[in-house]
Amino acid sequence: MLKALPFFFSVALLLAGVSAGQAQDADAGEAVFKKCKSCHQIGAGAKHRSGPILTGVVGRAAASAEGYKYRKDILAASDKGLVWDEAYLSEYLDNPTDFLRRYLDNPKARSAMSYKLKNEQDRRDVIAYLASVPTGQPEASASEETTDAPAAPKKSIEEVIAAQTFSEEFLASAENFEAGKEIWFDQCTHCHGYKAYPGKAPKLKPAKYTPEFVFKRVYKGFKKMPAWHEVYSVDEIRQIVAYVKAPGFSP
Ligand code: HEC
Ligand code: HEC
Incomplete structure (x- = not known):
């Protein structure tokens, strides 16, 4: 803001x-x-x-x-x-x-x-x-608050998930790999990294997941896995998927 x-x-x-x-x-x-x-x-x-x-x-x-x-x-x-x-x-x-x-x-x-x-x-x-960040009730954020009458309805979480497809080319892109890697080490390894095992989160087995499944888990969260859709854009989450699915991924 x-x-x-x-x-x-x-x-x-x-x-x-x-x-x-x-x-x-x-x-x-x-x-x-x-x-x-x-x-x-x-x-x-x-x-x-x-x-x-x-x-x-x-x-x-x-x-x-x-x-x-x-x-x-x-x-x-x-x-x-x-x-x-x-x-x-x-x-x-x-x-x-x-x-x-x-x-x-x-x-x-x-x-x-x-x-x-x-x-x-x-x-x-x-x-x-x-x-x-002010502690009182906001005065100026009226435009953010009027969710009753949205100008353009936003896509629902499920609609965004359903819209994802991943081409070979997208998954093989070095640029996506690097961007996703940065987020992984910044945000994911304190639960999924080898130092966090055992306990915090399961060790990922990317070979068993489709890219669409990884996207869904990261975007929407699941049980104790946090949702990231308010943190990262759809494009950034797609880059995380490219990293997790890449042969060079290191859990
Ligand atoms: C993986 C989830 C997670 C992340 C990421 C995280 N926190 Fe927390 N944070 C918690 C939890 C859970 C607690 C409650 C701690 C407890 O009960 O022992 C907490 C507690 C706190 C508290 C104490 C709040 C209070 O009311 O006493 C502060 C301050 C805090 N977090 C700040 C941050 C900041 C700033 C960041 C980012 C740099 C951050 N946290 C990132 C999960 C997280
Ligand atoms: C606060 C700890 C925490 C953080 C941070 C976290 N995860 Fe998770 N993650 C979990 C837990 C716990 C599960 C298992 C959820 C379940 O199935 O009950 C999980 C599950 C997953 C799964 C599905 C695994 C499976 O076998 O079903 C994927 C994929 C995943 N996480 C990716 C990520 C990525 C990518 C990030 C960083 C953007 C991340 N996680 C950050 C805790 C975390």
């Missing part, structure tokens, strides 16, 4: 959201937030997904989003007084489980959040973004 706004406006939001003069960029952070969207929503109309709503999380007591079922260790940290200031958030995002172990002084503590955001600048930026 910020991306579409004029530059001065996003700077104003940034300055309103966090103290001025820091090397943080809420606009860059909005792009980083893509990495969070398979599990978290923020802003107007946000709902709990596999992770809690993040609206207003900066400055708030940990594990206090209403109606979300947190794991016991983050609740213990909250009982101990954990409030999400920028420093704690940065440590948490770097490695949620390690952070809880340190904070609780309990080597068995675990976070339900498996994702780790290793890049420090990305962490600063995404925290600036989290702080920039």
Whole structure:
């Protein structure tokens, strides 16, 4: 949403959201937030997904989003007084489980959040973004909210899935392979990578899947596999399919 706004406006939001003069960029952070969207929503109309709503999380007591079922260790940290200031958030995002172990002084503590955001600048930026999203009811987003009377009806999830076909040429394209590979290592290996086994997710067996099946699972999600249709465009998800189906895919 910020991306579409004029530059001065996003700077104003940034300055309103966090103290001025820091090397943080809420606009860059909005792009980083893509990495969070398979599990978290923020802003107007946000709902709990596999992770809690993040609206207003900066400055708030940990594990206090209403109606979300947190794991016991983050609740213990909250009982101990954990409030999400920028420093704690940065440590948490770097490695949620390690952070809880340190904070609780309990080597068995675990976070339900498996994702780790290793890049420090990305962490600063995404925290600036989290702080920039207004907590009140939106005033200006009326156009987004009037879903009752859509101008052009959007295709349903099932229609998009049904429309996919994959040519040999598309699947063999080096460009698609590289683009899909980047997303795979960024977004998928913390559940599907060899380091995540066993437990987080099944090891993929691409030879057994049709490209259409991979598209459907990634686009729509399935049980504990997150849906990615709000995170990536159809074209990007097709590129993930090209990577997963390629001989050079490494799970
Ligand atoms: C794979 C899913 C997943 C991804 C990706 C993910 N999270 Fe989470 N996140 C969770 C879950 C699940 C929890 C709840 C943790 C618990 O109960 O232990 C959580 C908790 C949190 C919390 C604590 C919220 C609170 O109310 O105390 C913050 C902050 C957070 N995530 C930020 C992020 C950010 C920022 C990103 C992206 C850089 C991100 N998360 C990516 C699943 C995810
Ligand atoms: C939060 C952990 C998580 C993340 C992140 C994740 N997956 Fe999954 N994925 C799962 C789980 C769990 C399943 C098994 C779902 C089931 O069948 O119950 C699964 C299933 C799948 C399947 C179907 C496998 C089968 O044998 O039926 C595919 C394909 C897949 N994931 C691809 C991906 C891709 C590509 C990404 C990155 C864009 C990704 N996943 C990210 C957890 C995850």
